[in-house]
Amino acid sequence: MTELLHLAAGNLLSPMILAFVLGAVAAALRSDLEIPEGAAKALAIYLMFAIGFKGGVAMHAASGLALAGAILAALALSLALPLIAFALLRGVWQQNRTNAAAIAAHYGSISIVTFVTAAEFLRSRDIPYEGYLVAMTAVMETPAILIGLLLAGQQKNPGMQARASERGALFREVLVNGSVMLLMGGFAIGWITGDAGLAKIRPFVADLFNGALCIFLLDMGLVAVRQGRAARSFPRALILFGLVMPPIGAACGFLAAAALGLSTGGAMLLAVLAASASYIAVPAAMRLALPSANPSLSVTLALAITFPFNVAIGLPLYLTLAQRLFGN
Amino acid sequence: MAHPRKKIEIIVEAPLQKPVLDWLSSQGVKGWSLFPRVIGGGKHGERSGDDITRAFDNVMIVAVATEAVARAVLDNFHTRFADAVAVVYISDVEVSRADRF
Numbered sequence A: 001m002t003e004l005l006h007l008a009a010g011n012l013l014s015p016m017i018l019a020f021v022l023g024a025v026a027a028a029l030r031s032d033l034e035i036p037e038g039a040a041k042a043l044a045i046y047l048m049f050a051i052g053f054k055g056g057v058a059m060h061a062a063s064g065l066a067l068a069g070a071i072l073a074a075l076a077l078s079l080a081l082p083l084i085a086f087a088l089l090r091g092v093w094q095q096n097r098t099n100a101a102a103i104a105a106h107y108g109s110i111s112i113v114t115f116v117t118a119a120e121f122l123r124s125r126d127i128p129y130e131g132y133l134v135a136m137t138a139v140m141e142t143p144a145i146l147i148g149l150l151l152a153g154q155q156k157n158p159g160m161q162a163r164a165s166e167r168g169a170l171f172r173e174v175l176v177n178g179s180v181m182l183l184m185g186g187f188a189i190g191w192i193t194g195d196a197g198l199a200k201i202r203p204f205v206a207d208l209f210n211g212a213l214c215i216f217l218l219d220m221g222l223v224a225v226r227q228g229r230a231a232r233s234f235p236r237a238l239i240l241f242g243l244v245m246p247p248i249g250a251a252c253g254f255l256a257a258a259a260l261g262l263s264t265g266g267a268m269l270l271a272v273l274a275a276s277a278s279y280i281a282v283p284a285a286m287r288l289a290l291p292s293a294n295p296s297l298s299v300t301l302a303l304a305i306t307f308p309f310n311v312a313i314g315l316p317l318y319l320t321l322a323q324r325l326f327g328n
Numbered sequence B: 001m002a003h004p005r006k007k008i009e010i011i012v013e014a015p016l017q018k019p020v021l022d023w024l025s026s027q028g029v030k031g032w033s034l035f036p037r038v039i040g041g042g043k044h045g046e047r048s049g050d051d052i053t054r055a056f057d058n059v060m061i062v063a064v065a066t067e068a069v070a071r072a073v074l075d076n077f078h079t080r081f082a083d084a085v086a087v088v089y090i091s092d093v094e095v096s097r098a099d100r101f
Helices: A002-012 A013-026 A037-059 A064-091 A097-108 A112-123 A135-138 A143-152 A166-175 A178-207 A209-230 A236-260 A263-273 A281-287 A295-326 B014-026 B068-082
Strands: B003-013 B033-038 B040-042 B045-047 B060-063 B086-095
Touching: A002 A295, A013 A295, A037 A135, A037 A178, A037 A209, A064 A097, A064 A135, A064 A143, A064 A236, A064 A263, A097 A143, A097 A236, A097 A295, A112 A135, A112 A209, A112 A295, A112 B045, A135 A143, A135 A178, A135 A263, A143 A166, A143 A281, A166 A281, A178 A209, A178 A295, A209 A295, A236 A263, A236 A295, A263 A295, A263 B003, A281 A295, A281 B014, A281 B060, A295 B068, B003 B014, B003 B068, B014 B033, B014 B060, B060 B068, B068 B086
Parallel strands: none
Antiparallel strands: B003 B060, B003 B086, B033 B060, B040 B045
16 A cells, blocks of 8 residues: 555656646646647657657567567457446436447547556566557557447437438548558557667657656646536546546456466556547547537546556556556 | 629538539539638637647638539538538639630
């Protein structure tokens, strides 16, 4: 317990988390501080390429077989997590089918920023993790969208039902979406070029990483609080779902990590992936494919409740659990 | 020589941009212009134009068409895109090159 508190305090006092708090405070005080949209996008591109590349470099020595197993496990998690979330939302939180399905899709997908923050949390403590976790991140980004649509079932109003060709276009878009391309592309480049490649671009992808993450998290603090404020009539009972679902997801992540025989660091990161919820890839896809779902429910949950919970409390919690379960 | 036509303006949530443009084309609209990240407010709260998810961004589509085409767009839009966050209206304009619209 003292170990957990120590980790939690160390996490809360890192520059990255304090930058997030700064953003949140600025938004709470209604400051005009903002990170220009183009700059935030550039930072996100940088973070995804760098984390993909570093994962690929770590993969250089590992076998392709381990990667194949990891990808299967990632697919299994993307299938299981939305089903669990959907069952809870229907059974415990009494949400209608459409909203439950849309929220479930967000929780089956992942938050790359949470993953990147967690990877940095491990690196600053010299805890290694398997490089292919990055590939799992990319794999888990989109299948939950499909599961969400299946869970929603047939839409009542035929006029608004996405037509077959539109759904086909949607799946193509989510499969080749920018985050997936960057993560997998960076991963491939890192895997191919290995340590020699890393030596060439280390100042950019490694040394600058934390500073960039600070600014990005500052923006996330602004966005999370503004989203929380914009959500009118958000049902209070649902807040609890945003806090309960991450530990449940983390438990599923630990199960998959045990099946894969991951290290402590790898298990912690897989728990983080399973605990996190998407607020970039999934919301727009849900507006397109499931327009009758209320987007302010799912986005507020993922962005204003689950994301801050995971980065502030989840990271030290999941690491402590991983150390207990998978050894130091 | 000026020819009477109708201007169609559609302010719609960004995720529906492509389906709406495809549908306009299928209705006989020959060309369009688009303003991305349109800021505004209304029934769905305020839309800031810099939403990280893009789910809460609006775009504005402007097109000019014959009255028959514009009427069909106005009459059928909310059936085709039920539950969409959207505002659609048409108004009178004049164009100089009738064959373009």
